[in-house]
Amino acid sequence: MTLVEDIRKDIKTCTMDKKEIVDKQDQRSFDKTGPDGLHPCIFKEATGEMEKYKTLVAVYPFHLFVNQTHQQDHLSEKMGWPVTVQIEAICYPILALIGVPANLMTIVILSRGKCGLSKCITRYLVAMATADLLVMIFDVILYAINDIYFPYSFLNYTCVCRINLSLIYFVIDCSVWLTVTFTLDRFVAICCRNLRTKYCTEKTAALVIVTVCGLSFLENLPIYFMFEPSEIIDNTSWFCNVQSNFYTSPAWIAYLWLDSILTPFAPFVLIFLLNALTIRHILAANIIRRGLQGNNGENQNDPEMRNRRKSIILLLAISGNFVLLWMLTLMYYMCVQIADSQFLQTDYTDSFTSMEKAGYLLQRFSSCSNTIIYAVAQTKFREELMNTVKSPFTLIIKLMKH
Structure with missing residues (x-):
């Protein structure tokens, strides 16, 4: 020893x-x-x-x-870490190195308005990228990476930890519900012709984004009071543990149910429902359009059909990304509600703890994957991304020539 x-x-x-x-x-x-x-x-x-x-x-x-x-x-203790923690220690720095630049470039590229998207869609996508960037900063860097590599930094003082956790829940809720509102906007644009001109506007998008962020902030205010110190060293409070009465107090139980319903249960239901209705409408419209044209050969060059196909690919890619990467977290929330399980446990031999850690890892990855989706699904975004990456090198070459 x-x-x-x-x-x-x-x-x-x-x-x-x-x-x-x-x-x-x-x-x-x-x-x-x-x-x-x-x-x-x-x-x-x-x-x-x-x-x-x-x-x-x-x-x-x-x-x-x-x-x-x-x-x-x-x-010297790293070799003795549980396998789950060792995986996190490798994945989270990589995630931060990819996620922060990816979301920053997404914000810059979309803000230029050269991707062939409407101003309404651009507003939502920029807001989603901003929320995902904040998730990378507060959740991945200041919480996950700090907790693994710098366990006794000032960020782990209980008062600082409480603020950071409150901000984490706030930006995650913003990211989730902005995905829902984007799905709703595409549903209205595709399926509700009469409402489209009034709802699918840049002004309405800005109002919806501000409303979502404001409600998410109010909904997560109690999070600050949910935690208590984990350790007290020399009269200094360290780390955050969920309060001992959190799972027995009627007020906290009611809040836990409300928070679980709002994120992630309700977003899952709404995204599934809106996507199902949107796909059904597009398929029905395509059948009618083919019947009116009466010539299958014309469908391949039909610009309306191509636009609809691109819209549905982008919508399903973003929504499907959210559903797949949040699925494990949804399952864990269900376990907390119906089984004797609790959040933020450190017993890594427990299967529920491993499920929670794996779910959080996938959930955090969803905050940097949208850039990949845009690059694959949108040709103009891909071109702008390549131009942005090349621009520093192009500038250096020009300066060297002069």
Whole structure:
């Protein structure tokens, strides 16, 4: 057992009466006490060990000493991580390296308005990309990666952790419900001819986006109060655990049901329903159009048919991406509601915990996959993407020539 591990074990297992722990000429006494007025006992009476402990504690205040030893020992513990955590440690940095630039480029390219999309569609897609970018920042970088690689950074103070978790739930809800509103917009544009001119406008899209973000913010305000400190070191609260009464308090149970219905149950139902109605309408319209034309050979060059095909491909790709990558999270939410399971557990031998971690990984991946969908489904977006990637190199070559 290493010295650091030995100290950490002693911190957890023994206490001693409050006393001076270093010589008077280098006095750095502990002014902080525990709930019983006692201090962690970090001494060992064995010969040769006392001076090591005195030296370490004399140099560092207690909470800084514990934090630094955790940081130094963290890399040596990686090989002992559960398989799930090791997978997360590899996947999340890669996800951040891909997701942040991808969403930034999507926002820039779509904002130029050169992809052949209407202003209404562009508004929704830019809003979705912005929400996905925020998911990458708050959820993947500041939460997942920080929790794995920097477990005792200031981001893990309970007060900071609460704010970050509240923002995570907020941006995730925005991302989910913006996908729903985009699906609704395409349903109205394709299936509701009379309502199309009034609803499918840039102004209406902006109003819908602001409304979704505002309601998502209000709905996630209680999240801040849902968590309590996981550890208290030197009177400093660390990390966030779900409150012990969260699954027994009637108010929190009601909130959990409401939150689960709003995300992800309702979006799943609405997306399935709207897509089914949209596909049925397109198939019926195509049959009628073929009958009127009376010549199957003309269908291949029919611009209306091509536009409908592109619309349905884009719609189904975005909606299907959401459904597939959120499916595991939906299943876990159902398990929490009907089984004796809880969120944010750390028992990696439990199948429910593994399901939750895998679901969150897929859910986070959905926040960077839309760029791939646009690149595959939209020729003009793909061209603009290539031009954006090439532009720095083109500029460098021009400067070198001059």
